[in-house]
Amino acid sequence: MKVQNLDIPEGIREGFLDSGITDLNPPQQDAVKSGLLDAEDMIIASPTASGKTLIAEIGISKQVVENNKTAIYIVPLKALASEKYQDFSERFEDQDVRIAVGDHDDSGESLSTADIVVATSEKLDSLLRHNPSWIHEIGLVVIDEIHLITSPDRGPTLEVTIARLRDILDFQLLGLSATISNSDELADWLDAELVESKYRPVELKHGVYWDNEIEFYSEETIEENSIPNKNPEPGGKLEGTKVGGFSTGNEVKEQEKEEIESEKVFIEDKHGRGSINLIQNTLNIDKQAIVFCSSRKGSEKSSDRAGKITTEDLSRDERKKLKDYADRIENVLGSPTSQCKRLAENVRKGAAFHHAGLVNKQRELVEDAFREGLVRTVSATPTLAAGVNLPAYRVIMRDLKRYTGDGMDFIPTLEYEQMSGRAGRPKYDDQGEAISIAKQPGMPDEIRERYIFGQSEHIQSKLAAEPVLRMHTLSLVASGFCTSMEGLLEFYSETLYAFQYGELSEVEQQVKRVVEQLRDFKFLEETGMEATKTGRRVSELYIDPESAYNMIQCMKRAEKRENTEALSYLFMACRTTEIRNLRVKNKEYQDIAQTLLDAKKYLLESAPNEWDPEYDSFLESLKTSLMLKAWINEKDEESIMDKYDTAPGGVRAKTRNADWLLYSAQELARMKEIDVQNDLKKLRVRLKHGIGEDLLSLVKYDQIGRVRARKLYDHGIRDREDIREVSFEKLKKLIGKRTAKKLKKQVGEENIFDRENIMDYF
Numbered sequence: 001m002k003v004q005n006l007d008i009p010e011g012i013r014e015g016f017l018d019s020g021i022t023d024l025n026p027p028q029q030d031a032v033k034s035g036l037l038d039a040e041d042m043i044i045a046s047p048t049a050s051g052k053t054l055i056a057e058i059g060i061s062k063q064v065v066e067n068n069k070t071a072i073y074i075v076p077l078k079a080l081a082s083e084k085y086q087d088f089s090e091r092f093e094d095q096d097v098r099i100a101v102g103d104h105d106d107s108g109e110s111l112s113t114a115d116i117v118v119a120t121s122e123k124l125d126s127l128l129r130h131n132p133s134w135i136h137e138i139g140l141v142v143i144d145e146i147h148l149i150t151s152p153d154r155g156p157t158l159e160v161t162i163a164r165l166r167d168i169l170d171f172q173l174l175g176l177s178a179t180i181s182n183s184d185e186l187a188d189w190l191d192a193e194l195v196e197s198k199y200r201p202v203e204l205k206h207g208v209y210w211d212n213e214i215e216f217y218s219e220e221t222i223e224e225n226s227i228p229n230k231n232p233e234p235g236g237k238l239e240g241t242k243v244g245g246f247s248t249g250n251e252v253k254e255q256e257k258e259e260i261e262s263e264k265v266f267i268e269d270k271h272g273r274g275s276i277n278l279i280q281n282t283l284n285i286d287k288q289a290i291v292f293c294s295s296r297k298g299s300e301k302s303s304d305r306a307g308k309i310t311t312e313d314l315s316r317d318e319r320k321k322l323k324d325y326a327d328r329i330e331n332v333l334g335s336p337t338s339q340c341k342r343l344a345e346n347v348r349k350g351a352a353f354h355h356a357g358l359v360n361k362q363r364e365l366v367e368d369a370f371r372e373g374l375v376r377t378v379s380a381t382p383t384l385a386a387g388v389n390l391p392a393y394r395v396i397m398r399d400l401k402r403y404t405g406d407g408m409d410f411i412p413t414l415e416y417e418q419m420s421g422r423a424g425r426p427k428y429d430d431q432g433e434a435i436s437i438a439k440q441p442g443m444p445d446e447i448r449e450r451y452i453f454g455q456s457e458h459i460q461s462k463l464a465a466e467p468v469l470r471m472h473t474l475s476l477v478a479s480g481f482c483t484s485m486e487g488l489l490e491f492y493s494e495t496l497y498a499f500q501y502g503e504l505s506e507v508e509q510q511v512k513r514v515v516e517q518l519r520d521f522k523f524l525e526e527t528g529m530e531a532t533k534t535g536r537r538v539s540e541l542y543i544d545p546e547s548a549y550n551m552i553q554c555m556k557r558a559e560k561r562e563n564t565e566a567l568s569y570l571f572m573a574c575r576t577t578e579i580r581n582l583r584v585k586n587k588e589y590q591d592i593a594q595t596l597l598d599a600k601k602y603l604l605e606s607a608p609n610e611w612d613p614e615y616d617s618f619l620e621s622l623k624t625s626l627m628l629k630a631w632i633n634e635k636d637e638e639s640i641m642d643k644y645d646t647a648p649g650g651v652r653a654k655t656r657n658a659d660w661l662l663y664s665a666q667e668l669a670r671m672k673e674i675d676v677q678n679d680l681k682k683l684r685v686r687l688k689h690g691i692g693e694d695l696l697s698l699v700k701y702d703q704i705g706r707v708r709a710r711k712l713y714d715h716g717i718r719d720r721e722d723i724r725e726v727s728f729e730k731l732k733k734l735i736g737k738r739t740a741k742k743l744k745k746q747v748g749e750e751n752i753f754d755r756e757n758i759m760d761y762f
Contacts, residue, residue, distance in 0.1 A: 001029045007037050012061040015091060021054065027197035031055045034193045037062050039139075039172040041192035043146070045183040047200045048421025049391065052176040056142045057091060059174055064095060064115045069139025069171075073118045074161075076145050076154055078102070079363070079388055084144075085118045092116060100127070104542035104660070105667075108132035121158040126542045128164060129475050138171050146175035146186070147414065149496065150459040156468040159461060162190075163495050164481065178417055182458045189499040198223065202424030203431040206452045209267070209274050210438040216263040217452055225260055225453050271309070274437045275398045279306050279377050283313045287393035287429075288370065291379040292419045294399035294411075296355040296647065300342065302379035302398060307349035310376040314350050318374055322348050325369045332361045334707060337638045339647055347375060354380040357647025382411070385418040395423040397436040400447065410446075414456040461497035464507060467577055470514045470545050474523055478531035478539035485515065485529060521549040534671055541664040547576035551665045554604035555674045566632060566683055568602045569676075570625040573661040575605065579654070581620035582627065582644060592619045595626065627651070628658055632686040634706060659687050694718075701746050708735045723747045 001024045003016050024032065027046045034040060036059055044052050056073065063069045073088070075081045078101045085099040095115040100108070104126040111117055111127075112134040119127070121143075128135065143162070149155045165171070173190060177183060179198065187194035200219070207216040267277050275291055282289040291306070293299040314322070330336050330344035343362065346352050352366045352375045367390055369375040379398075384390060397419060401408045416436075424432020436451065438444040463469070476482040482491055488511055489504060498504050518524040523535030523545055531539065538548040554572040558564045574581055584592050593610075596619065600607050608614045627644040637648055646654075666680040682696060689699045690706045697719050698709040711734050712718070717726050724747050731740040 001032060006032070006058065008058060008061040009065045011094065012057075012065055012092070016054075024054075025051050025201065026199040027051060027195060028055055028058075030195045030197060032058070034195055036174075039063070041173040041190060042195055043175045043177060043183055043187040043190065043192050044195045045177045045179050046195075046197040047179060047204070048418070049201060049424065049426055050197065050199050051201070053087075053144075056144075056174055056176065057088075059140055059142065059172065060088075060092065060116060063140040063172060064092070067139055070114065070134060070137040071116045071140040071142065072124065072138055073116065073142045074121050074124060074144060074158070075118065076120065076148050076151075076158075077383075078120060079360070080144070081118050081120060083389060088116055088118065100124070105540060105663070106130070108134075121154060121161050122542070125157050125161045125475075126540075128161065129479055129539050129542070131479060136169065138165075138169055140172045140174070141165060142174045142176065144176050145178075147177040147180050147459050149186075150414075150457075150462065152462045152465070155462045156465065156472070159463055159496050160472045163491065164476075166190075167491065167494065168481075178414070178421065179456070180414070180459055181455045185500070186459060186496075189496050200424075201426045202429055204420065204424055205263075205431060205433050206420065207265075207433060207435040208438055208444045208447050208452070209278060209435050210444045212267050212269045212277070214265045214267060214278075214435055215444070216265065216433070217260070217448075218263075221261050222452060226455060271305075273305065275302060275396055276305050276309065278394070278396050278435060278437075280309055282394050283310065283376060288373065288375075289377045289394040289396055290384070290390070290392045290422055291377060291396045291398050292382055292385065293379055294381070294402035296353075296357050296381060298399065299353040299355050299379040299381055300339075303346045303351045303353035303377075304342075306377045306379060307346045307351035310350035311348075313376060318350070319348070321372075322350060322369065322374050325365055325374065329362050329365050332359055332365075333637065333648060334705070335636060337636075337641055337648055339641065350374065350376045352378050354378050354384050355647075355649075356381070356383055356653075357649040359649050359652055362649075382415055382419060385415070385422055391422050391425040391432070393423070393425060393429050394433045394435065395420055397434070400436055400451070410450060412457055413451055413454055416451045417456055420451075461495065461500055463492075463495055463497040464510065466510055466514065467544055467546070469507070469510050470517065471543075473511060473514050474518055474531065474535060474545050475539045477518075477524060477529055478536040483529050485512070487529070488515075518545055521545055523549075534668070537667060537671055541667060543661065543664050544577045547578055547661070548664065548668060550575060550605075551661070552668055552672060552674070555665060555669050555672075555676050557604045558676050558679075559674050563601060564604070564676075564679070565602050566686070567599060567625060567629050568604050569662060569665070569680060569683055570628045570658065571599075571602075571621060572604050572665070573658045574621040574625045574628075576661055578661060579621075579624060579657055581617070581624040582646065584616065584619045584623050585645070588623075589619070592623050592626075596622055624654065628654060628687065631655060631690045632683070632692070634690060634692055634710065655687050655690075659684055662687070701743055703739050703742060704735075708739065711735065720747050724749050 003013060003022055003024065006013055027044065028051050031042060031044060034042060036042065036055065044055055046052060060071045064071045073084055075084055081099055081101050085097060089097045096113055097116045098111055098114040100111060100117055100119040100123045107130045108127040109132050149158050173192060183196055184194055204219055205216045206222060207214040267281050269277055270280055271277055279289055291302050293302050326344040326347040329347055330340050333340060343353060347369060354363060354366050366375065366378065367388060370378050370390060401410055420434030423434040436447045438447055473488060476488060476491060482488045489508055492498060492507055492511065493504055497507060515524065519526060523532055523538055525532060538545055551572055558568060573579060596607060599622065608618055627640060627646065630640050631651060637651060640651055641647060662680050662684050666677055669677050669680065682693060685696055686693065691699055691709060695709040695713055698704055698712055715734060717723060723743060728740060728744060731743065
């Protein structure tokens with residue numbers, strides 16, 4: 001099918017042609033034939049890099065450009081939102097493309113003129129709670145990675161958001177997914193056409209590395225021997241019969257195969273470590289590799305080792321370009337930490353690591369250097385597979401097990417497929433290789449049966465968790481969407497959970513318990529089904545009602561006390577379900593427990609006894625709040641990382657979450673007339689900048705952060721008048737000429753300088 005024949009606006013069609021897209025591939029053709037241009041709802045299930053985004057773009061061009069409707073493109077992660085925003089801004093340059101992430105207390109009216117909105121599911125859910133007027137202009141909703149509806153973290157919000165949109169709007173839905181074993185069930189739930197394909201523009205070979213040899217299996221061989229997995233959930237023991245000489249957890253075919261075709265490739269053991277041998281082999285064929293590791297520390301060590309051999313592969317010009325990247329990576333934070341220096345050193349050698357402990361700018365720089373071909377190998381945690389379009393010729397799965405709290409267990413097959421799907425770069429490679437490293441005898445068979453010939457787990461709703469129901473039930477009532485118990489139950493009957501389990505008895509009981517709890521919290525009226533004023537605000541703030549209730553109780557206690565301090569409110573925030581607290585290790589358990597004894601007088605809730613089930617989580621909340629306290633006490637990030645076993649990205653993420661909770665607490669205190677708002681306001685500024693209370697009057701000026709503010713304060717420059725009176729020469733020596741100029745301008749002193757300094761100023 002030719003692009004010229006597509007029934008879409010001519011300008012968009014020309015844009016496709018300019019990008020080199022002249023023909024549609026099989027899944028794209030199937031989508032058009034199934035009614036893509038006729039506003040049919042669809043689930044598109046096909047492998048990574050098979051062109052699902054183009055299907056979405058065709059739908060957008062029809063609904064937005066031709067029908068003058070608004071399109072929403074839902075992504076699971078902020079990093080992916082930024083990537084799609086850039087792509088769509090280029091593709092639809094005449095349309096108003098916006099990105100909506102973050103701030104959950106945003107009415108969304110600023111998006112009223114947008115044609116295309118790229119948003120996370122959480123952001124869209126929060127927008128629905130504010131009910132902006134433009135919502136009713138939506139004509140297309142694209143859900144990228146819709147299979148993540150099975151995620152315990154993000155899945156329930158996505159599920160409820162889909163159900164809610166379908167109830168209030170008439171729109172076209174496109175769900176984009178990797179190939180999943182029950183995609184037909186997902187399509188049935190949504191009453192959508194299923195477009196399922198195994199097409200991949202770049203052939204993908206799966207291999208197992210063991211004993212200095214890779215055994216490869218072609219796509220054709222895998223398809224011939226792949227049978228639906230009997231074990232729909234990850235982590236379970238596979239049971240089954242023998243296929244081709246190894247045990248499989250799949251149903252055996254009618255005729256058991258004697259032998260499965262494979263190709264064996266010898267790899268020289270030059271470095272004594274499988275992953276490094278494979279990287280060396282990748283460099284030998286002038287290709288790049290992504291190495292997936294189970295942990296952040298593992299990815300950093302892997303990158304260190306890779307750097308020792310990638311450095312020999314670089315030209316003088318490449319070293320120069322990498323140095324520029326490395327210098328920028330190292331100085332992202334202003335004051336480099338050991339992690340910043342370690343990453344920069346690796347990048348200078350043509351290697352890098354990538355995980356959530358990096359700050360966003362560092363991750364972006366690593367990705368850019370890899371796309372340019374300068375960084376030869378990236379060692380990453382699995383979040384890279386789901387979050388960013390970063391393909392490589394070869395993907396190496398170094399770790400297929402990870403710690404789950406109950407010991408080491410195999411990762412889900414769906415996660416393996418996400419990682420292996422990054423192998424092979426369209427337009428650059430005619431094939432890609434996904435190689436798993438076996439670490440002990442018997443593991444090659446396990447890898448083959450579980451991942452290469454096994455199929456992914458069933459997508460299953462995770463809606464039944466009580467915290468999820470509590471949050472969404474309040475939202476449904478507060479927005480006026482459901483006005484009775486019958487209405488609530490009717491709404492939940494339209495969810496994937498109800499579709500899969502066939503009845504709602506368990507959820508019905510939970511919903512009734514949640515409603516009573518919300519009434520106890522005073523977030524719902526005692527009779528009827530209506531939210532109180534506070535309940536509506538809690539819903540808009542996008543926090544767990546239980547978190548809101550507990551913070552209100554803590555603030556009421558704080559109002560009556562004289563001995564509260566920053567730790568009081570930080571600990572209050574860390575006791576919510578929204579903060580993922582730091583784990584207390586065995587070696588630090590006693591120290592944290594001792595600190596608790598000293599901190600009790602400042603905490604706004606009673607500490608449990610050591611034998612109480614809540615005690616360990618109490619210590620975890622304390623450890624996290626102590627880390628935040630160290631940040632606002634101006635401890636450098638290096639010492640925070642060392643003491644609390646975290647990373648710059650982790651510190652920043654925790655401060656952002658804590659700030660949001662303290663903002664929510666501030667709003668609730670205002671509504672309930674609890675006199676702690678000034679304390680919270682000051683603490684939020686301290687969290688933002690990582691400063692002591694004595695610097696609050698300085699950081700309000702542009703480009704004055706924790707380092708410059710402390711330097712000014714220590715030299716006697718502590719407020720507006722001090723800034724006005726200090727000589728420009730002294731200010732320049734402390735914070736630099738350009739910043740000094742801007743600071744003087746902000747206090748109205750831009751044209752008044754000592755005569756001897758005026759020429760130096762200019």
